[in-house]
Amino acid sequence: MRIEIICTGDEVLTGKIVNSNFSHISQKLEDVGLSVTWGTTVGDDRETLLRAFRLAADRADAVIVNGGLGPTVDDLSQEVAAQAAGVELVLDAAWLARMEEFFRRRSRVMPPNNRKQAMLPVTAELLDNPIGTACGFALDVGRARFFFTPGVPRELTRMLEEQIVPRLLARSGLQTAIHLKRFHSYGLGESHVDALLAGVEELVPDGSVKLGFRAHYPQLETKLTVRGTDMDDVRAKLEPVEREVRKRLGNFILAEDDQTLEGVVLAALAGRQATLSIVETFTSGQIAARLAHLPGAERVFRRGVVARALDGVSAAVGLEGPPAAGALTRETAETVARAARRQTGATHALAVLIELDDGADRIDLGGTICLAIATEQETASRRSRILGGREWIRLGAVELGLDCLRRHLQGLPVHERIDFEKV
Amino acid sequence: MRIEIICTGDEVLTGKIVNSNFSHISQKLEDVGLSVTWGTTVGDDRETLLRAFRLAADRADAVIVNGGLGPTVDDLSQEVAAQAAGVELVLDAAWLARMEEFFRRRSRVMPPNNRKQAMLPVTAELLDNPIGTACGFALDVGRARFFFTPGVPRELTRMLEEQIVPRLLARSGLQTAIHLKRFHSYGLGESHVDALLAGVEELVPDGSVKLGFRAHYPQLETKLTVRGTDMDDVRAKLEPVEREVRKRLGNFILAEDDQTLEGVVLAALAGRQATLSIVETFTSGQIAARLAHLPGAERVFRRGVVARALDGVSAAVGLEGPPAAGALTRETAETVARAARRQTGATHALAVLIELDDGADRIDLGGTICLAIATEQETASRRSRILGGREWIRLGAVELGLDCLRRHLQGLPVHERIDFEKV
Secondary structure, three states: OEEEEEEOOOHHHHHOOOOOHHHHHHHEEEHHOEEEEEEEEEEEHHHHHHHHHHOOOHHHHHHEOOOOOOOOOOOOOOHHHHHHHOOOOOOOOOHHHHHHHHHHHHHOOOOHHHHHHEEEEEEOOOEEEOOOOOOEEEEEEOOOEEEEEOOOOHHHHHHHHHHHHHHHHHHHOOOEEEEEEEEEEOOHHHHHHHHHHOOOHHHOOOOOOEEEEEEEEOOEEEEEEEEEEEHHHOOOOOOOOEHHHHHHHHEEEEEEEEOOHHHHHHHHHOOOOOEEEEEEEEOHHHHHHOOOOOOHHHOOOEEEEEEHHHHHHHHHHHHOOOOHHHHHHHHHHHHHHHHHHEEEOOOEEEEEEEEEEOOOOOOOEEEEEEEEOOOOOOOOEEEEEEEOOOHHHHHHHHHHHHHHHHHHOOOOOOOOOOOOOOO | OOOEEEEEOHHHHHHOOOOOOHHHHHHHHHHOOOOOOEEEEEEEHHHHHHHHHHHHHHOEEEEEEEEEOOOOOOOOOHHHHHHHHOEEEOOOHHHHHHHHHHHHOOOOOOHHHHHHHHEEOOEEEEOOOOOOOOEEEEEOOOOOOEEEEEEHHHHHHHHHHHHHHHHHHHHHOOEEEEEEEEEEEOOHHHHHHHHOOOOHHHOOOOOOEEEEEEEOOOOOEEEEEHHHHHHHHHHHHHHHHHHHHHHHHHHEEEEEEEEOEEEEEEHHHOOOOEEEEEOOOOOOOOHHHHHOOOOOOOOEEEEEEEOOOHHHHHOOOOOOOOOOOOOOHHHHHHHHHHEEEEEEEEEEEEEEEEEEEOOOOOOEEEEEEEEEEEEOOEEEEEEEEOOHEEEEEHHHHHHHHHHHHHHHHHOOOOOOOOOOOOO
C-alpha cells in the first residue's frame, strides 16, 4: 500500500517550526509495518493545496493530511478537501454540539468562527478528536483514501493511534493485532546490537516479528514489531523473541517501553526508601537535572553539587584540603562520593568527576571520567575515557553516571566495557 | 521566484530522524527575503527521485535538493540528476584530488567507493564544500536551476550561505546586499513586541527593512532583514531602525545576533574577574547546566547547589536551622544567596527558589519563584508567579534567574514585570 503524508501550514513551510509531526506519523506507521512513500509540505494556499491533494490522489492508496483544521481563515483543509473530492461542505450537527459542550465545560462561550470546524465534506467519515475542537475526517479523493488530522501534536498522536492506524491496517489487509515492544540500552552501538541480535527474528519463522533500531546518542532503542491474528497470538509470538533479546543484551537494557533511565533509577531508590546526593563537575548539573525535578523526586533527592575544579569539589563536600595536583583517579571519586554521602545524610551518593583534555574543542577531544557510588556498606567506582568533543563527552558522562547508578541499584556490575569508550 | 526543496533519504522519510534541514534551509531563505513554495520528501529510490525531480522542474524556478551525495550505493543524487537533465556523469578530477588531500591530511587513505562523490553531471557547476567530501553542484533540469547539497547539517549550512544564497539572490534580481540583524529578548510575548515595534519598518520608507519574529519559549527572537545596493547602504538603512528597536525593547534585549544569554552573563562576570555560585531547587541544576560547562566558565563558576526542600537548601549553604514552614519569601532567597556567597567565597551568588502549587501536573499549575542575587555590596531580589504546568514553570524560572543576573550585572532593574507572570 502506497501511503503519502501532506503537511500543511505556513509555519512549517517557512521553517518557523521544525516539522516533527511528519517524522512522528512516519515512525508510527513503520512501527506497525506500514511505510510512507512520499512526503509533501505546502503552505496555507488554496491553489497549492488543491494541486498537492490531486498529485497525491494520483500516486497513493492512502494520504494523511496534517494541519489546516483550525477555526481561522487560513485553515483551508475542509474546503479544499471538498473541492478535490467534488462535493459540498455541510454542517455536522453532532460535532457542533460536541464543540459547544467542549467550551461549556471550560466555562467559555464558543466563538462564532469555531463553527467552521464542524463543516465537513458531505461524503466524509468523521474521525473523533476526544481532546480538541478540530475533528478529523476521512474522504475518498480519486482512488485514494484521505485522512485529515489536526496539527496539534497530542491531538494528532491520539487520532493516529485510535482512528487512522486501525483503518490503514484494515485497508492494507495486514493482520490487525500489532504490538511494538521497545528496549532501551546504553553502551552498545547500533551495529553491535544488530550483530548481537542476529537471528532473533527467525525464532518466529513466519516473519511476523520485525527488528528495528532508533539511535539517539547516548541511548539506543531496539524495537520489535509483532503482528498476529489477535493479541494472544501476538503475545505468544513475542514471548520467545523478547526473552532472547533480554538474554543477549542483558545488563545493557536499562529500561523498556515507556520507562526512562532516570525513572528507573528514581523508582529503585524510592522503592527502598533511599535518598540520593550527586556531585558533578563538567556535566554541570545535567545529571541532577535529569531526575531531581520528577514527581516524587522531592522525597528521594537530597542534594546536588556542581564545581568545575577538584578543589572546589573537595570544599563542597567538606573534605579537608585539595587532592594532589592532576590526581583524578577512581580513588578521588570514591573519596568524594563517601564524603558527599556523609555530609548530606543520603543513603546513596553518586560522584561523576571529569578531566577534559587540554586545548580547544575538536572532534577528537577526549575526557577522562572517574565516577563512584557510595552507600553505607560499600563504594563502587569506574574509570572511562570518551573521545568526541566537549558536548559528546558531556552527554556520555551524564548517561554513564546514571546508568552505573542503575546497575548498582539492580545489583549488576558497574564496570562492563561500553562501545563509546577508548582504552 | 518559485523555490522548492526536495529532501532525500530513507532516514528522513521513515521518520528515523526529524527533518530539521528543511526548516533550516527555509528559514535561511526567508531571512534574505526569498520564500519556499513547496517541499518534497522522498526516500533513496531511483524512480521516486526521478519523479520528484521532474515534478519540481515543472513547477519551480529553483530547486534545492538535500542529501544523497555520500559514497554508498544508496546515495543516488548525482546519478538521478544526470538522468533528469539527460546528460552523462563524468569524473571531476579537481574534486577527486581535493578528496584525496582531505583524507591525506587526516592520515587516512581514501576508500575506493568515495571516488563516486567526484562523479558529476557533465553540465554541472561545482559548489564547494570546504569541510567535507561531498561536493555540491548546480544544474539545469528543464527550466529550473537545481542546487544539490549534502545532508550533514554543518556542511549544508555553509554551502547554503556561501554558495547557494548568493546565486539565488542574483537569479531573483533582488538587490544582493542583505543583512539579518537579530535581537533576543525574554519576558515579552510575540504580540506584545509586535505592538511595541509598530511602525519601525517605515523608518526606511522604501520597504527594504522587514520585521519578523521567532518565538522559542522562554526567549523571543526579533529579526530585521535589510536589503540594499551594498553593505554601506544596508548599514545606513539598518542604523535608525536598529536604534529604535533598542530604544523600544530596552532592558528586555538580553543579547544580539549570535550571542546567548548565558554567554553574556559569563562574559560580564569574566570581564570584572568575578565568580559565581548558584543555588537552585525545582530547576534542578538546569541553571548551572546553562553556563558552567562553557569554555572559560572554569575560571568563573564557583559552585552550584541543588536541593528540593527549603531545609535542604539551608543546610547546603550552611545556614543554621530550617526557615519557618511555608516561608518562601524574597527574604528567604536573599538570606540563601548571601549565605551561598559567604560560604563559597564567590563575588556573586544567585539563588532561585521555587514553591510549586499542590497537585498533579496540569496546564494551569502554578509556581512561586523567589530569587535573589547577592554581592558584597548589596542583595537584589524579586518574586514572580508563573502558571502553565511543571515544565513551563521550570523553563521560565531558569530564564528568569539568568536574565535577572544579566540585568543586575548590567546595572538594570531586576523587577520589571514580564508577560509570563501572573500577579
